[in-house]
Amino acid sequence: MTSATGSGSAPRRRVSRRMRLSITIGVTLALIAGGYTAAVALAPLPAPEVALDVPETEEFTVGGEAVQAIVAAELQPSAVGWQHGGDEVWANDEVPRPIASISKLATVLVTLEQQPLEPGADGAIHVWSAADAALQAEFIARDGVAFPIPIGTEVTQRQMLTLALLPSANDFAAAYANSVFGDNATFVAAVDDWASRNGLESLSLVEPTGMDEGNVATAADVLRLGRLALANPTVAELTRTPVAELPWGIGTVENTNALLTRLPGMLGLKTGRSSVAGYNLVAAQESDVLGRPIVKLAVTLGRDSPEARIESTAGLLAGLDGLPQETLLVETDTQVGTATTVDGHEVPLRTTGAASTVLTPGETATRTVQLGDIGVGDAWQVAGRVTVDAPTGAAEIPVVTAAEIVEPDLWWRLTHPARVFGWA
Structure with a gap:
């Protein structure tokens, strides 16, 4: 009995162990699966x-081929561009040529850098000296533009600028430069430094007025000079002024730029003329293109007559109208x-x-x-x-x-x- 009972209980013990093992494995797997599921379900996903x-x-950008074609059609030195068109200038000639009274733009800008003048202000007082009068007599003898006034006359900075830029008075341009720099050598050195700093590599002045044919620049640099003049509020104000009244018996003086009264939106700038230079002009005009105000510039050098420079300049300005693009x-x-x-x-x-x-x-x-x-x-x-x-x-x-x-x-x-x- 004892032997039989003992032999019959052994199999039941083996089953219990298997069951416990199976349960353990099952529970373990369930825990693993549950943990995996939870981990997967709760893990933050990578962002898209x-x-x-x-x-x-x-x-x-807008290409410049059409612009170059406009200046290429001109037979004499010409240049065009826009005031806010970056550094781009289109020209048909790269030779520095006499610029005559366009020199006065450089003279005024260089001098204003040393002695600034706000728009509308009178500025410093200059007393007309014997040296000024002697230089004035020289200009008159050379058929230069001059407006004689008595020695001892007090002249404001604005009056000298007005006479230099509107009727292109040589005597007042020279007196203005000398009043700031003291002598011509110092003035010329200042111009060279200013031109170098402003990227006008071809601009060279030997005196302030343009009476000397040694005052030269390329058409492209004259246009860059015009941009600098427009950027100066005082110069821009004066060069677009058609007429002005001066004392000392001078009376009304007129701007030599005839385009001011012939075309709408004209902003000035400056004429020049000499026997060697011919008739020169740098001009600016504002127009509206698709709702954007745009300032165009044109330069004509070496024209044969006042009308020829006006006709060429007006034609260049008109040719630029259709070139800006939306x-x-x-x-x-x-x-x-x-x-x-x-x-x-x-x-x-x-x-x-x-x-x-x-x-x-x-x-x-x-x-x-x-x-x-x-x-x-x-x-x-x-x-x-x-x-x-x-x-x-x-x-x-x-x-x-x-x-x-x-x-x-x-x-x-x-x-x-x-x-x-x-x-x-």
Whole structure:
């Protein structure tokens, strides 16, 4: 009995051990599975990857071939450009030539740098000296423009500028330069330094008035000189003044630039004439192009008569009218990027507005696309911006998601652990 009972109990012990082992394994697996599921379910997913579909930065320009064709059609030295067209100048001649009284623009700008004058102000007082009178007599003997006044007369800085720039008085231009620099050598050295600093490589003055044919510059540098004059409020104010009244019996003086009263929007600048230089003119005109105010400049050198320089200059200015272009920089609802979610869905990133500008030849506008981080959310969440930098101003246009971004379901998480945990 004892033997039989003992032999019958052994199998039951083996089953219990297996069951306990199975339970242990099952519980362990359940715990592992539960932990895995919880870990997968709770793990933060990687943010969608954003990528540009367009260049990050793109430049827009207008070519200058049509501008060059305008000056190339002129038989004598000419140049054209725009006041805010960067450094671009289009010319048909690269030889420094006598510029005659256009020299006075450089004289005034160099002298104003040493002795500034606000628009409308009278400025410093200069007492007309015996040296001024002697130099005045020399100009009159050489058939130069002069307005004699008595020695001891008090002349304001503004009056000297007015006479130098409007009727192109040589005596007052020279007296103005000498009153600031003391002598001609110091003045010439100052001009050389100023020209070098302002990129006027061909400009060379040997005296302040233009009576000497050694005062030379290329047509392109004369245009650059005109830009600098327009940028100075006092010079710009005077050169666009048609007439002025002066004391000492001088009376009314007229601007030598006849275009001021012949064309709309004229802003001055300066004429020049001599037996060697011929008839010269640098002129500026403002016009409206597609809502943008634009200033055009033209230079004519060596013309045969006053009418020839007016005709050439007017023709060059008119030729520039149709060349600025409206340029579309950003279109509305344009895809500029793509967001790819962790489960492979692609969401377009699109612009919410448009931007355009008016460019003259030689100008540049820049468009830059910047994308940022995005996450789960509705469509139209901000995903970045397009920044536009143009001569007419800067602008920012938001970039948004064109579709909803949703998280993948639990099953996808369970079956893509490498993606969930960022292993792949």
